Amino acid sequence: MDEPINPINAEQDTHRLLITRRAGSEILVLGNEPSWSLPRTEIPSRQRPAEQLTTAIRRRFELETYCLFVPTPPSSVRTGSNANYAVMESVKQNDPAPAGLYWMPAGVLDPCCDVEEAKAVREALGEYLAEISDEQVDQLAAATETLAQLVTLLQHQPIH
Numbered sequence: 001m002d003e004p005i006n007p008i009n010a011e012q013d014t015h016r017l018l019i020t021r022r023a024g025s026e027i028l029v030l031g032n033e034p035s036w037s038l039p040r041t042e043i044p045s046r047q048r049p050a051e052q053l054t055t056a057i058r059r060r061f062e063l064e065t066y067c068l069f070v071p072t073p074p075s076s077v078r079t080g081s082n083a084n085y086a087v088m089e090s091v092k093q094n095d096p097a098p099a100g101l102y103w104m105p106a107g108v109l110d111p112c113c114d115v116e117e118a119k120a121v122r123e124a125l126g127e128y129l130a131e132i133s134d135e136q137v138d139q140l141a142a143a144t145e146t147l148a149q150l151v152t153l154l155q156h157q158p159i160h
Contacts, residue, residue, distance in 0.1 A: 011045035013084050015053060016117065018124050019065055021090040026103045027121070028063075028090070036108055038085075038117060039101060053086050061098040064091040071124045083116070087124050 016038040019028040029036040041060055043052035050067035057065050065088040097103050106125055 012042040013045045013049075014040055014042050015049070015070075015084045015086045016040050016120070017053070017057065017086055017088055018121055019057070019063070019088045019090055020068075020106070020125075020128070021093050021103065024125055024129050025106055027106050027108070027125075028097060028101050029104050029108060030101055036102075036104065037114070038121070049086060053088065057088065061101065063098050065089060066091065068128060071120075071127055083120070085120055085124055087128055 017028070017040060018038060020026065021028075028039060030039045031037050039061065041053065041056040043049060043056050049070055053067050054065055057063055068087045068089055070084070070086050106121075
C-alpha cells in the first residue's frame with residue numbers, strides 16, 4: 001500500500017545555481033547570448049541544502065560540485081520572486097560544460113540578463129572573493145585540481 005505524500009515533505013525550493021570554477025573567474029550559464037541565465041534546480045524544502053544541491057546537480061547536469069555557501073538574497077530579490085541562490089564550485093576545473101550549459105567569464109550576466117539575477121550574482125561573487133586572498137585563490141585552484149585527480153584515481157582502483 002502506498003503511503004500518502006506528506007505535503008510538507010513534498011515542498012520544493014528552487015535554487016539558482018552560481019557554479020564557479022577557476023577561483024570564481026568563470027561561471028556556468030544556461031542559454032545563448034544575449035539571454036544568459038543561471039541554471040536552476042529544485043531540492044526539498046526545510047532541509048540542509050548543501051548535500052541536496054550537490055546531489056541534484058550531479059543528477060541533472062552530471063557535474064561534480066561542492067557547496068561553498070548559500071547567500072542571503074539581495075533585498076530587491078527578497079521582496080520579489082522568493083529566489084534562492086547557492087554558490088557552488090566545480091570539482092573539475094578544466095572539464096567541458098554539461099550539454100546546454102557554457103563556462104563564461106564571471107561578468108557575462110551583467111549586461112544581458114535579469115537585473116535582479118545579475119545583482120545577486122555580483123553580490124555573491126563579491127562575498128566569495130572578499131573572503132579569500134590571492135594566495136588562497138591559488139591554493140584553492142590547486143587543491144580543487146588535486147581533489148579531482150584523487151577522485152578519478154579512486155574511481156579506477158579495484159575494491160579489495
